[in-house]
Amino acid sequence: MEAIYKWSVELPKRIHKAKYFGNLEAEVIDKGLCSHCGTCAAICPVDGIIVEDKPIEFPNWKRDCVNCGACVRVCPRWDYKPLNGIGEYIEVLSAKSKRFKGQDGAMVTEIMASALEMGVIDRAVFVGRDENWKPVTAIVKDVEQLLEETIRGTKYSFADVMPRIKELIKDYKVGVVGTPCMMSGVRRLQKESEIFENIKLAIGLFCTENFYHWQLHEFLLKEKNVDMKDAVKTDIKKGKFIVKLRDGSKVSFPVKEFDPIIPSGCEVCQDFSAVESDVSVGSVGSKGGYSSLIVRQENAKEILDYIFEKGYAERGDMSIDAVQKLCDFKIKIHPYPPKH
């Protein structure tokens, strides 16, 4: 490769007179647009941006930010143009994993496990949880780790998946699973710096909104008298939030009751089916115990061919109309610019 000794990078437009993180803070975080995806933290060269169970921040950014502008360039909410609809796809299907037990058909786990087996990826970033159902990211090297119970299943809270990509991206091929905002972030990372082409698999989840864990925990405890320590499964089905407890009982209530604690960044999001992922996975459109899959890119198709060839999963019936209905519903309830 020819070596060059002079190169340049486009600087984003600076709206305020501060360093670039100050701009990001003023235009995205303080305006309530931040989706808490953590893409900015994935690219920050000085590891200054913190993604935890509170709004995104960079303590001491006035001193430590090196003013590269990378966070601004990759943020999906900078110059926000919302994505919506079902998006482009190669195939839609419904499947259920024979190897794993998960939220519905455990297809996210199955696709990652097969990708690890095929060698498409070397490492996968999964989200596990502690006994309070607080998300804890885990880096998965081999299929055996996925058999652990706490790694599989949906956790309805923010997790710091994107910063974990940073420590893997220079040496390994990485697989990521996340919400639609994270998928948009992944695509922007790949456009910004080719090192992120090492993200070889991006699985998106159907998403209406996400929560801060402390708010969810407090809400369930105070309003519904449910301590998350006793929960074995959480689910959202047909507009109802269902918690299955250890003693076998179930607590269920309409999702609308969560409205007070929905983060402001989710209220402007219209992307239900993760249009920028390689494959989108969710429960809508399939019967119980099966996952719906919308396969969008060739790499995901190859993995699914491998899965069915090896007989790791069985097919089922999938109705795309149910998904379309929910996509339209999300556009309706989350207008941009917001009404109030």
Added chain:
Amino acid sequence: MEMLEVLVEMFEMFKSNMVNIPLIQPVIDALMNIPIVNYIVALVLWKPFFAIAILPGLGGIMIVLLLMVYWERKLTARIQWRVGPLEVFRPLRGLIQPLADGFRYFFQEVIVHVDSHRPYFVQLPILTFIPVLLPILFIPAGEIVAIRSSYAIQIIVALIALIPITIIAIGWASNSRFAYIGSVREAMMYFAYEVPFVIAVLAMILMYGSGDPYVIVEKQSVPGVIMNPIAFLVFFIATLMATSRLPFEIPEADQEIAFGPFVEYSGILFGIVMTLAYEKLYIMCLLMSILFFGGWNGISIPLLGDLSPAIWLFVKAVVVMLIVALARSIYPRFRLDQALKLGWTSMLLISLVSLALAIVIRLSGWLG
């Protein structure tokens, strides 16, 4: 007045029996003229005093002690591919190591432990000096002798036989396990070597016809070792056994019973105890040279006069001692039952054979 008379009498006695050394005679003559010094000089040069205090007595013992400790350690080290003591006086490569050791003993604390029998513990090492030093009175070195007796050899052997008793008593006084075992072993060894030893000496006395050292030395135109080598072998091995030298270092085995009867001694008492062992060896080597190597026979140096036979005897004894040090580095240690067996089977047999040989030689009239 009477005191003065006694002194004058003593002075005359001293002057009549002085050692004759032509080399320093002019100095002696000069000193004899000075009033009080002449008493001291006459005393020092009086033959018995000279024998006890200078040669082959205490002076000889001093030299032997210093030399033997150094030589033994150096020789053993050399054979074992080591270097031995080196650092005490660098230009001389450690020559004054024994002096440094003795110096150390003077300043070390003497610990008399609670369990011991205190009077015996402290006094016995000094008491042991009696049977060890008394033989010096009887060993002549040329004309220099303390007590002239025709039964000298027998008296010396009898005195040597007393020594192990005191060693056993030392071990008993310490009231300690190792000391007890050491004492018992010493008793066993005593048992093992005494009979062959006495028979060998008896054989030599028989061969020469008298126990008088003068007669013995006179008769040794051919050294005794060539005439009766078997007795020499028995005597040599008995010496090794008697003085606890390897390969018969059984009562004092360092690695087995932590120095046996002497385990609880420290400081100056330990120094005395060490001295005893070497002195016993010295006495026996003197005896060996008189009986087997021709005593003080040798080329007489006219300048030294009476001193030259004494020096010959001394040199022969020292050479024998140095060769005994060689045995230390070559042989491993015998077991107690093996040593006992050796003493009562092989050695007894051989000593009886030497006795027969001595009788034959005597009867043949060769020695006249």
Added chain:
Amino acid sequence: MKVEKVEIDPISRIIGHINAISVGVKQAIKPERITVEYPRERRKLPDNFRGLILFEKDRCISCFRCAFICPANAIQMELYDNYYPSIDYSKCILCHFCVDSCPTTALKQTKIHDVAFRDLDEMVVHTDEMINPPKLVREDKITVEYKIDRELILERRKEVENLIVDVEPVERIGYHSACVNPQNCIGCALCARVCPANAISVKTEDEKRVLSIDVDKCTGCGLCVRECPTKTLSLVEVV
């Protein structure tokens, strides 16, 4: 199982005794000992003996490789006009990985190994103390060398060995840093910050951040390549 007593006939016994005594006497006269009377005699050490480490300041390019590779974490870089290594001998295991990894042989080995420090503070040797060899008190007058021919012989020579080794500077392949993946760059300019030779410069020209490498200043230390979060830079050989 019955253990039989070993019977040795007397003749072999006597021969055995004579053998033992002759060996003893022979060794007493001319011992084959191979003792080295240290410290008055010293054994000759090979030139690449791993002893104390000395430093040549003019050769150092502040690449930090010694500090990175030290398995005991004994090297800390101290700031003078640039960053130079200092060694903490309470941690150093004298493995000489740092000497091996130094691209310009600025760190070099010596044969000095039997040193004593008076306290723990003295054991941290700063850069200015590493340039000149420490003060030595030599007690040896003789150098000893083991020669193995058919048997082991100790050869003593009356010379005092020089403990400082002359190390020739290595013929280095010239490297410098270059941007081989411009599509990876995110413009953070950490490379410019970390360069010890100040060879990378950052400028802002009409809405673009322009970075350039001054090839004449670049020493090929590789710190910028390490620091870049997106694998933009790499070391290329000087043509």
